[in-house]
Amino acid sequence: MFGKKNTVKSSTNKVSDNRYLIVGLGNPGSQYAKTRHNVGFMVIDCLLSKLNASLKLKKFNGMYTKVDYNGKELYLLEPLTYMNLSGESIRDLAGYFKIPAGNIIVIYDDMDLELGRLRMRMKGSAGSHNGMKSIISCINTQEFPRIRVGIGCHGIIEAKDYVLGKFTAQDMEILTPALEKAADAALEILDSGVEKAMNKYNESRK
Numbered sequence: 001m002f003g004k005k006n007t008v009k010s011s012t013n014k015v016s017d018n019r020y021l022i023v024g025l026g027n028p029g030s031q032y033a034k035t036r037h038n039v040g041f042m043v044i045d046c047l048l049s050k051l052n053a054s055l056k057l058k059k060f061n062g063m064y065t066k067v068d069y070n071g072k073e074l075y076l077l078e079p080l081t082y083m084n085l086s087g088e089s090i091r092d093l094a095g096y097f098k099i100p101a102g103n104i105i106v107i108y109d110d111m112d113l114e115l116g117r118l119r120m121r122m123k124g125s126a127g128s129h130n131g132m133k134s135i136i137s138c139i140n141t142q143e144f145p146r147i148r149v150g151i152g153c154h155g156i157i158e159a160k161d162y163v164l165g166k167f168t169a170q171d172m173e174i175l176t177p178a179l180e181k182a183a184d185a186a187l188e189i190l191d192s193g194v195e196k197a198m199n200k201y202n203e204s205r206k
Helices: 036-051 081-098 130-141 159-163 169-192 194-201
Strands: 019-024 058-059 063-069 072-079 104-110 119-120 145-150
Touching: 019 081, 019 145, 036 063, 036 104, 036 145, 036 159, 036 169, 063 081, 063 145, 063 159, 072 104, 104 130, 104 159, 119 169, 119 194, 130 169, 145 169, 169 194
Parallel strands: 019 072, 019 104, 104 145
Antiparallel strands: 058 063, 063 072, 119 145
């Protein structure tokens, strides 16, 4: 479905517009918990709480679960590949369950947005985000919705050190409601479509 290299195949499933995948990007391991680069994982945690679910399955180089959401077959995934290889996990899970690219919602951090600001897009390039570069390379398309969560930037600290740094308590006061909104925005895509979700949740510059 997304290319032959290393793709897990299924002989029984057919491509279904009723199947969705929500992916949060981040790095596995306790040393990366609550770091700026793990915003995607943090939003998935919010979704799991809202849906009364947990990531109980380990396969496709990730932790995932499946839930029924308003008649839709919804998969939630946190890749275990580390950020730069995130696409491999997404390609394998989506390929196995025959989830179309347009139904893959990716949530990740963005240094170009103010802390806590959300931006949604229906498609687009990876920009400078290595996780997104991996995804686009692995599934061979840029046409999938994404939700960016602003983590701000620091002109003195190098980008690599900044994204791997932890949020402060003051940061979390701003970020926590944004994580909840990002989780709601992802579900709004399933409920109303990407365009309506964008109109509802995209935020103008502060």
